[in-house]
Amino acid sequence: MTVLDSALDTTGPEYREHREAMLAKLAALDAEHAKALAGGGEKYVARHRGRGKLLARERIELLLDPDTPFLELSPLAAWGSEAPAYTVGASLVTGIGVVEGVECLITANDPTVRGGASNPWSLKKALRAHDIALANRLPLISLVESGGADLPSQKEIFIPGGAIFRDLTRLSAAGIPTVAVVFGNSTAGGAYVPGMSDHVIMVKERAKVFLGGPPLVKMATGEESDDESLGGADMHARVSGLADHFAVDEPDALRQARRVVARLNHRKAYRDPGPAAPPKYSEDELLGIVPGDLKTPFDPREVIARIVDASDYDEFKPLYGTSLTTGWAGLHGYPVGILANARGVLFSEESQKAAQFIQLANQRDIPLLFLHNTTGYMVGREYEQGGIVKHGAMMINAVSNSKVPHLSVLMGASYGAGHYGMCGRAYDPRFLFAWPSAKSAVMGPQQLAGVLSIVARQSAAAKGQPYDDEADAGLRAVVEQQIEAESLPMFLSGRLYDDGVIDPRDTRTVLGLCLSAIHTAPYQGARGGFGVFRM
Incomplete structure (x- = not known):
């Protein structure tokens, strides 16, 4: 067995701070x-x-x-x-x-x-x-x-x-x-x-x-x-x-x-797998993993270790595209393939790795679980020249045309096209849940307000007009406040962009119930049938 080792220090100040923030939420x-x-x-x-x-x-x-x-x-x-x-x-x-x-x-x-x-x-x-x-x-x-x-x-x-x-x-x-x-x-x-x-x-x-x-x-x-x-x-x-x-x-x-x-004679397409070994680590510890400030990265393997059977996780391409961990596990006895954001940003390597992993899951008829904490795909001259658009599109293509059931859990950030590539609501996951710590929007509040400010400043310069920095600061504050409020999980859940905001400690149980429901209907992964992958 490939049991995950935990490096989470449950006695340290960071853990206590994260836990207290989650309990308040x-x-x-x-x-x-x-x-x-x-x-x-x-x-x-x-x-x-x-x-x-x-x-x-x-x-x-x-x-x-x-x-x-x-x-x-x-x-x-x-x-x-x-x-x-x-x-x-x-x-x-x-x-x-x-x-x-x-x-x-x-x-x-x-x-x-x-x-x-x-x-x-x-x-x-x-x-x-x-x-x-x-x-x-x-x-x-x-x-x-x-x-x-x-x-x-x-x-x-x-x-x-x-x-x-x-x-x-x-x-x-x-x-x-x-x-x-x-x-x-x-x-x-x-x-x-x-x-x-x-x-x-x-x-x-x-x-x-x-x-x-x-x-x-x-x-x-x-x-x-x-x-x-x-x-x-x-x-x-x-x-x-x-x-x-x-x-x-x-x-x-x-x-x-x-x-x-x-008297319906309604039968499941698949047998229940029976009892499964619980995780090696306590689900209570899930409260102290996600930082209150989502700019601070965390290791999703600490989450995986507390939700999968026996904390047993076989990682796929662990040394390649390390901002995304992918691997195989069991959850209440059901096989799952897991994609989890490790450091927020998705690069070309992560995108290609994800596309291959999704294809493998479809070949094997294994449901996929997406654990979100991403700020989106990487931007900048180097990355655009390296093909981030086509590689990100490859990942989104694979997600869009995958035929195995998908489950998504928003743990932290889920911004921009990263939300799409990680199977957000628009990509029809069978179920999507959020933790109270999650946030989702086209981009972070500061980035969005900053973009609007830059565009307004450039527009004023093009017209030869002076720019009001005081008004700009006020506008940025208003925009940041608006986007922050509209990024919160209760706001998004109120609009049915998820199926509920859940206590992190209930994640394994909720996913187990969902996997059991999913296995009432027959399914088969895509055998080909993907769109054109731009290489």
Whole structure:
């Protein structure tokens, strides 16, 4: 075995400083997660409970197999949304959990937030969940209680919102089961969620499924009607046939949902690998590896040693392109190829090394894990003349056309085209998570502000105009502050540019859950099929 040796001094001042900085970031993250857990706030939670109803996460807990984990996705969706500001979490809970031994993608409306109505961020969050279900062949269970679109924001929902129903039919057509459990209102466009699901369960005297409620029917046709005769669970179970199963209450509905899943005969494409040896080093030590100042480099092998099986890592080309470490390991028994930035900058050698390594992983059908801490590809006359553009393009080409599943974790910086080459969101990793220490933008705040300053100074000189240095300093400060705020992981997570900001100590567990989900669907690496590599 090629067990990694750790040089991390857990008793030194640097480690303590890094740890304290990370813990402070985690405390801030916990405060934002608490907002998502609070839903619509005490008033609306109490009103919901007063109606004898369970909260969204309580429904999920009863649905899942006892003592199994739930990997919640995009919990910070809508964080930092501008006016109108939407509740953190976007009135929807999504994630992966095990039901009757089957890994499923679960979505649950949060009816304490504007009756579970969908806003633009709810839509993006739901569509991301559907993408995950489709890519990984995970049955989709929708726990429904929603008044449909949040009408004041209809202009941002109506047109793209049709993709929700499109996805349900595509999942079904691909042989991926869809199950809808209706606990309350499922009105207007929301009625198509049960209407387009393979299996539908409705709760007695609670579920209300109709395209138009009594007021709309009255306005449109003049007909007098009531909720129950128009769209109640009893009517749909006895008359319309929309309900396949009639539940007497919420626990009964969730029990029936579990029985539906038990009868799906939905099987994983690959067997679970079984128990794996834990890392040699404690995951708690991951808190003290990343510096508070991302300009300070750190060795990603210290991270790898604390997340892979037995801390066993076979490095590929260890003496070539040393700013990027590549190698083979196991993670919860699943084979992975790892690419991790060692000193931030990517040079031509690193780019070529990465392209070859990605091709090897595709030849062997091994998923790839990208651990980000990069300021991007190297710039300057020497490097441009040495071919950094074509070599960086080679790496991006390989990432773009790779067919094995990709996982990405942003540990530190993830700037510029380096974010692309390391499989950022635009390159469709199956899952992408960030640590609280991560930052991502087109470039660092100081560099971006400096570039704008140089361009403005050159423009003034070309026009023969004096340059206001005081105004320039003020502008640079404003730009740096803006870019710094927009680089932070909570800002990016709020826009669903990742699947969640995670505690570094949970990295191995989160990646293990993702790898298990990935192996539900068959995959095969690219055998050729890459674009032209400019040599």
